[in-house]
Structure formats: C-alpha cells, structure tokens
Amino acid sequence: MRELADKTAFVTGGASGIGFALGRAFAEAGMKVMLADIETDALAGAVANLREFGPNVRGVTCDVADPISVERAAKASYEAFGNVHVVCNNAGVAAAGGIDNISLDNWRWVLDVNLMGVLHGIQTFLPHIRAHAEGGHIVNTASMAGMNSGLGFSPYSASKFAVVNMSEGLAMRLKPIGIGVTVLCPGFVRTRISESGRNRPERYGPTQTPDPESPAAALTAQIAELVRSGLDPMDVAAQVLAAIREGDLYVFTHPGPSWRAELEERFGAILAAMDKAAARE
Numbered sequence: 001m002r003e004l005a006d007k008t009a010f011v012t013g014g015a016s017g018i019g020f021a022l023g024r025a026f027a028e029a030g031m032k033v034m035l036a037d038i039e040t041d042a043l044a045g046a047v048a049n050l051r052e053f054g055p056n057v058r059g060v061t062c063d064v065a066d067p068i069s070v071e072r073a074a075k076a077s078y079e080a081f082g083n084v085h086v087v088c089n090n091a092g093v094a095a096a097g098g099i100d101n102i103s104l105d106n107w108r109w110v111l112d113v114n115l116m117g118v119l120h121g122i123q124t125f126l127p128h129i130r131a132h133a134e135g136g137h138i139v140n141t142a143s144m145a146g147m148n149s150g151l152g153f154s155p156y157s158a159s160k161f162a163v164v165n166m167s168e169g170l171a172m173r174l175k176p177i178g179i180g181v182t183v184l185c186p187g188f189v190r191t192r193i194s195e196s197g198r199n200r201p202e203r204y205g206p207t208q209t210p211d212p213e214s215p216a217a218a219l220t221a222q223i224a225e226l227v228r229s230g231l232d233p234m235d236v237a238a239q240v241l242a243a244i245r246e247g248d249l250y251v252f253t254h255p256g257p258s259w260r261a262e263l264e265e266r267f268g269a270i271l272a273a274m275d276k277a278a279a280r281e
C-alpha cells in the first residue's frame with residue numbers, strides 16, 4: 001500500500017512500546033489512528049501523547065484474547081474514522097519458563113494473547129478490508145523467537161512460530177486480491193515487554209515468577225537486560241511503514257551476524273534431516 005495519508009490504522013498493544021511507536025509513525029504519516037489496548041490508563045496517556053503528532057488519534061480499551069472485545073473495538077474504529085486499512089495485530093505478552101516448568105495458566109495466557117489475539121484481529125478485519133476494497137495491509141507482530149527456538153520461553157516461542165506460519169499462509173492467500181501482509185520479527189526492542197505481568201487478567205491466576213535461584217530466573221533477568229538495551233521502537237516502526245509501502249512479507253529488525261547464525265543453524269539442521277531422508281529412499 002503505497003499511499004498511507006488519510007487512511008486508517010488500527011494498532012493493538014498501542015499503549016506502549018512497539019505499538020505506541022507504530023501509532024506515532026502512522027500519525028506522522030498523516031493517517032487516522034486507533035490504538036487498542038487492555039491497559040486503560042496507559043492507553044489514555046498514549047492517545048494524549050500522540051495527538052502531538054496527528055489530529056486523528058483515538059483509543060479503545062480492548063482485550064485481544066476476547067473475540068467479542070476485538071469486534072467491539074473494530075466497531076468503535078469504524079464509527080470514529082470509517083474504513084480501516086492497516087491492522088497491526090501487535091499486542092503481546094511474555095511469561096518466563098521453559099517447557100518443563102511453566103504452568104498451564106501461563107501457556108493459556110500467552111497463547112490467548114499472542115496467537116489467538118492475532119487470529120481475532122484477522123477474523124474481525126479481513127472481511128471488512130475485503131468488502132471496502134480500498135486496499136489494506138495486515139501486520140502481525142511475531143519475533144525472532146518465531147524463527148528459532150533458543151530463547152527458552154516455550155509458550156512465547158510457540159506463539160510466535162505460529163504467528164510467522166499464519167502470516168506466511170495469509171500472505172499467499174491475500175496477494176491475489178491486493179491485500180498485503182507483513183510479519184514483524186524483531187530482536188530485542190526497548191519496551192515494557194519484561195513487565196508483561198502488569199496486564200495479566202485474573203482469570204489466568206496469579207503472575208508466576210520463577211524461583212530466584214533457578215536457571216529460568218537467570219534467563220529472565222538476562223533477557224530483561226537485553227530488552228533494556230534494545231533497539232528504539234521508533235526504528236522498528238519506520239521499518240514496518242517501509243514494509244507496508246513496499247509490500248514486504250518479512251521485517252527483520254536485527255540483521256546482525258549472531259541472529260543470522262542462529263537461523264542458519266536451524267535451517268541447516270532441517271535441510272540436513274531432509275538430505276538424510278532423501279538418502280534413505
């Protein structure tokens with residue numbers, strides 16, 4: 001979608017971090033922006049901040065894990081701004097723990113937000129974008145954790161692998177009808193993702209923190225530090241806007257050699273297994 005000015009963007013997780021930066025970049029590009037977020041106070045602050053960058057910014061409280069809440073937020077957006085063209089399914093949470101020591105509550109919370117939340121956004125907005133036929137683009141926020149399994153946050157990685165896969169499939173289906181799809185795969189970005197527990201609904205039980213002496217706690221602290229010293233979210237947003245304009249499927253914000261080496265190792269192992277299978281034939 002080359003022309004963004006005067007179009008409308010809907011951004012989940014828009015009260016903080018990458019979502020907020022996307023909102024700001026869209027507002028600066030002359031778009032109307034609806035920020036949707038579960039954290040109502042932070043959302044109000046974000047909307048007030050963004051009005052500095054564009055006149056047409058609104059906020060709507062929304063829990064992406066709940067399809068009815070997403071439908072309601074979409075309706076609020078149509079009422080405020082008319083047709084929606086760019087949908088960023090960006091809200092996400094992380095919970096610490098590897099596959100052997102993470103609770104089912106944590107699994108459900110992370111999958112409900114990171115995976116089902118993306119699906120709810122697609123199911124809600126895709127029929128609308130198809131119907132108005134003014135062009136559209138769907139941006140799904142995954143992560144480098146959706147490209148390699150080394151992070152050690154099992155539900156997080158599983159959700160992000162699924163988002164990558166879903167986005168690839170969606171891109172193939174929507175290309176012939178001129179709707180773009182981008183899957184955003186950042187490395188570490190300076191946001192509040194390490195404080196995800198602040199938005200954990202009570203239905204998933206209390207926030208669980210790993211035993212301070214455990215390897216999971218050490219890993220959590222290490223990742224929090226990498227996030228603190230991560231990329232500026234505005235750099236990520238600029239890359240997403242470029243991808244929307246160019247129609248790019250993948251956005252990799254961290255092209256450095258160590259990230260690439262991890263991908264090469266994974267793909268190399270997969271291809272080696274294919275070779276082994278071929279040799280058996």
Ligand SMILES: NC(=O)c1ccc[n+]([C@@H]2O[C@H](COP(=O)([O-])OP(=O)(O)OC[C@H]3O[C@@H](n4cnc5c(N)ncnc54)[C@H](O)[C@@H]3O)[C@@H](O)[C@H]2O)c1
Nearest residue numbers: 013016017018038039063064091092143188189191192193
């Ligand atoms: N920060 C990083 O290093 C990094 C790296 C890769 C991917 N990501 C992804 O980027 C996306 C944005 O996260 P961020 O890093 O900006 O973190 P953040 O915590 O700063 O922002 C996430 C936003 O999502 C909102 N949110 C949480 N649960 C929600 C729900 N159920 N419904 C609606 N909104 C909800 C939060 O209130 C918050 O405003 C996430 O999908 C995350 O997984 C982040």
